[in-house]
Amino acid sequence: MAAPRKPDEPSSPQQVAFLEAAVAQYGKATYNFAFRLTRNEADARDLTQEAFIRVYRAWRSFKPGTSFLSWMYRIVTNLHRDELRRRKGRYQEEIPEDNEPQAFGTGRPLAENPIDDYVEAQMSEPVSKALAALAPEQRQIVVLADIEECSYQEIAEIVGCSIGTVRSRLHRARGQLRKLVNRYMKSSS
Template sequence: MRRCRGGSREAFEIFVNKYMKDAYFIALGLVGNREDALDLSQEAFVRAYRNIKQVKPGRGFFPWFYQILKNLCISHLRKRKHRQAGSLDVEGCPEPAASADDFSPDAVADKDELKKEIWMAIDKLEPKHREVIVLRHFRNMSYEQIAEALFCNKGTVTSRLYYARKRLQELLSTEKGGGASGL
């Protein structure tokens, strides 16, 4: 980190190689399509490189980097939503979220219907709920790591996970008419 703060690109490359998969899959979970996820995750690394001196000594790189990535994804979703709505009402959408059509089915590894339904249900979650699902399920992060990345305590993480999963259950039950998935 000291060499990174000094502007060493070689040192920064080590961080990029270590976190590129996390960055890509988190972005994919938040914005829903592969091209945007690649573009946003790379842009987040560029911004991190330019602002690396802001990382306080003794603090980890990833939680700080995650804030950059998340903010970029939220800005991207907000712009996309405005483009779709054709509206300039910035204040009217404090919680931007992609619409169902934005989550590309190509992003899902298995092509069976249930997996696609889960993906579409994740798309419909509120951003703060989608975020914890992405970090927990797509990146297998522990509660402690999630809390560190979100700058909150573990209680908030468990609470958000509870409501996120509740909502996911509801959405999947609705999709399935409360039957086939057993939910």
């Protein structure tokens, strides 16, 4: 592994190019992953920016041939965990810039297949509420396993725990999620 760059070494053009390419290719995925963890656009922006700053500083430690996205997810997950500890588990609710309530789903792309249509029409709000109501650690696991479709091994590496812990956390989280979705569906109908 190459030696890490000393702090007073000037940024090299390669380092800047590496960052620009990483942001162009993985910026959106990282931002969406951060949003899924935080359920908040302001926090997602902060988390994404901080994650890429870490990438920029540690760019030499990335090993070609390994998954860049897994590395990003690990950085984002760690930053999110640190932030949760700092804020004691409570993220701010974002206040709309015009200070008016915003309708759910505005400005989002239209669904592209029948399942998406159905979910958008029937379950979007209950699922969104249920995800928001999950404990942050459980949400992390559900997002990684069910949305990002990572393997248990990948999740264990990203989150920093054993595969057994991933399995048990995922089972508990999915159980909790089923209950919450059902509850919010009943309350919305």
